[in-house]
Amino acid sequence: MSISLTRSDFPAGFSFGAATSAYQIEGHRFGGAGSSHWDTFAATPGNVARGENGSLACDHYHRFEEDLDLAAAMGLDMYSFSTSWARVLPEGRGTPNPEGLDFYDRLADACLARNLKPFATLYHWELPSPLADLGGWCNRDIAGWFADFTEVLMRRIGDRMHLTAPINEPWCVAWLSHFLGQHAPGLRDIRAATRAMHHVGLAHGRSIEVMRGLGMSGLGCVTNHEYAAPADASPEAAQAAQLYDGIYNRWFLGGFRNGEYPADVLQGLEPYMPVGWQDDMATVSAPVDWLGLNYYTRKLIAPGASGLWGDLAETTGDLPQTSMGWEIYPEGLYHFLTWVSENYARDLPIYVTENGMSADENVANGKVDDPDRIDYINSHLGVVQRATIEGVPVAGYFFWSLLDNFEWALGYDKRFGLIHVDFDGMARTPKASYHALRSALRR
Ligand code: FCB
Numbered sequence: 001m002s003i004s005l006t007r008s009d010f011p012a013g014f015s016f017g018a019a020t021s022a023y024q025i026e027g028h029r030f031g032g033a034g035s036s037h038w039d040t041f042a043a044t045p046g047n048v049a050r051g052e053n054g055s056l057a058c059d060h061y062h063r064f065e066e067d068l069d070l071a072a073a074m075g076l077d078m079y080s081f082s083t084s085w086a087r088v089l090p091e092g093r094g095t096p097n098p099e100g101l102d103f104y105d106r107l108a109d110a111c112l113a114r115n116l117k118p119f120a121t122l123y124h125w126e127l128p129s130p131l132a133d134l135g136g137w138c139n140r141d142i143a144g145w146f147a148d149f150t151e152v153l154m155r156r157i158g159d160r161m162h163l164t165a166p167i168n169e170p171w172c173v174a175w176l177s178h179f180l181g182q183h184a185p186g187l188r189d190i191r192a193a194t195r196a197m198h199h200v201g202l203a204h205g206r207s208i209e210v211m212r213g214l215g216m217s218g219l220g221c222v223t224n225h226e227y228a229a230p231a232d233a234s235p236e237a238a239q240a241a242q243l244y245d246g247i248y249n250r251w252f253l254g255g256f257r258n259g260e261y262p263a264d265v266l267q268g269l270e271p272y273m274p275v276g277w278q279d280d281m282a283t284v285s286a287p288v289d290w291l292g293l294n295y296y297t298r299k300l301i302a303p304g305a306s307g308l309w310g311d312l313a314e315t316t317g318d319l320p321q322t323s324m325g326w327e328i329y330p331e332g333l334y335h336f337l338t339w340v341s342e343n344y345a346r347d348l349p350i351y352v353t354e355n356g357m358s359a360d361e362n363v364a365n366g367k368v369d370d371p372d373r374i375d376y377i378n379s380h381l382g383v384v385q386r387a388t389i390e391g392v393p394v395a396g397y398f399f400w401s402l403l404d405n406f407e408w409a410l411g412y413d414k415r416f417g418l419i420h421v422d423f424d425g426m427a428r429t430p431k432a433s434y435h436a437l438r439s440a441l442r443r
Helices: 037-042 060-073 098-113 129-133 142-160 170-178 190-213 235-258 263-272 277-284 330-345 371-389 408-413 432-441
Strands: 015-019 078-082 117-123 163-167 220-230 290-303 312-315 350-354 394-400 419-421 428-430
Touching: 015 117, 015 350, 037 129, 060 098, 060 428, 078 394, 098 117, 098 142, 117 142, 142 163, 142 190, 163 190, 163 220, 170 190, 170 220, 170 235, 190 235, 190 263, 190 277, 220 235, 220 330, 220 350, 235 263, 235 277, 235 290, 235 312, 235 330, 290 330, 330 350, 330 371, 371 394, 371 432
Parallel strands: 015 078, 015 394, 078 117, 117 163, 220 290, 290 350, 350 394
Antiparallel strands: 290 312, 419 428
């Protein structure tokens, strides 16, 4: 099976990359990293499948050269990684861990040595435990702590970053983790969630300001998006889908790009917002240079049983599903590219910063066949190409993920990689999708 489009089907300068994140691949126990709230969330029974955690993960901390060799051999233009706050600042503040700074310094150089442009995300979810003790994302001070972390790290590696985003998927940082309780810190509290929904934007803005002050460019924001369709033809389902769309898709882009939160969501959250939040909106909407969209699937939405504001029931329809139980719906990606372009981008370049699928896969005779992933890539790259032809300023596309890795609360059996990882021996085996992309990306 092959990838039906090749490099030449995309505009000149269009970039292809693959993405990973620190806690999911590095091996958090190495190199003097401090405890993070993902370590303690995972150590609490019932939170992560099979009690797994990111302590060893893919051992990328020791194997990053080999992993980058594979990324470069595939013909990628960029490599998207994240940096662990707890690795750089084990206490969250104060004295940096020199080994942590050295690691990201070597990683940046190793990317450049292979002609991979580095794309760094400062925060992909491993909050240092001492900051979690102080209330984490519920505490307004986190904006200053995050600004300080940004300064410490980017003074060291900022000169070599091609793209940088402060925070990956603010919806997951705030709503999934403080309202739905599915990710660390596992809270289910509307006041905590609301504060996190605001403080994550404030921290983003402060971080952007710090990086501007350091003279950096290529600064963006990365939001994740799910297409929300009503579960049935009732007006209640339509309203529920609209609210889901607001919380998930419109809140952060509204803040980042327009300095305004959407009224339908604000109506439910306003009673819990921190006093004086309006004064922060100029910081939340600090100018950025590009927008990044992560996209995987759609959900069918209906009102939840409680009748409480924000209670929304999620189901799936009859489209083919990945091993995550996520429906495969490329039209959703097309929708978000055009919608973001019309409503938020104002001519800024748009990147698809994550897209991909998990499947159950094994190595047989040294090979991994993943025809479903090749199909998934074909259908999603197809709509990206369609958008570029129609004039949407899409500048690049990143596969999630370079490697099979620790898929958060679902642990290690959700395999998203273009490269298979044997978590016992740590052997890397490029899958058929990797080889297909390598042919498609050849210059
Ligand atoms: C995204 C996350 C990434 C991974 C993929 C499957 O929401 O950013 O870490 O979990 O989903």
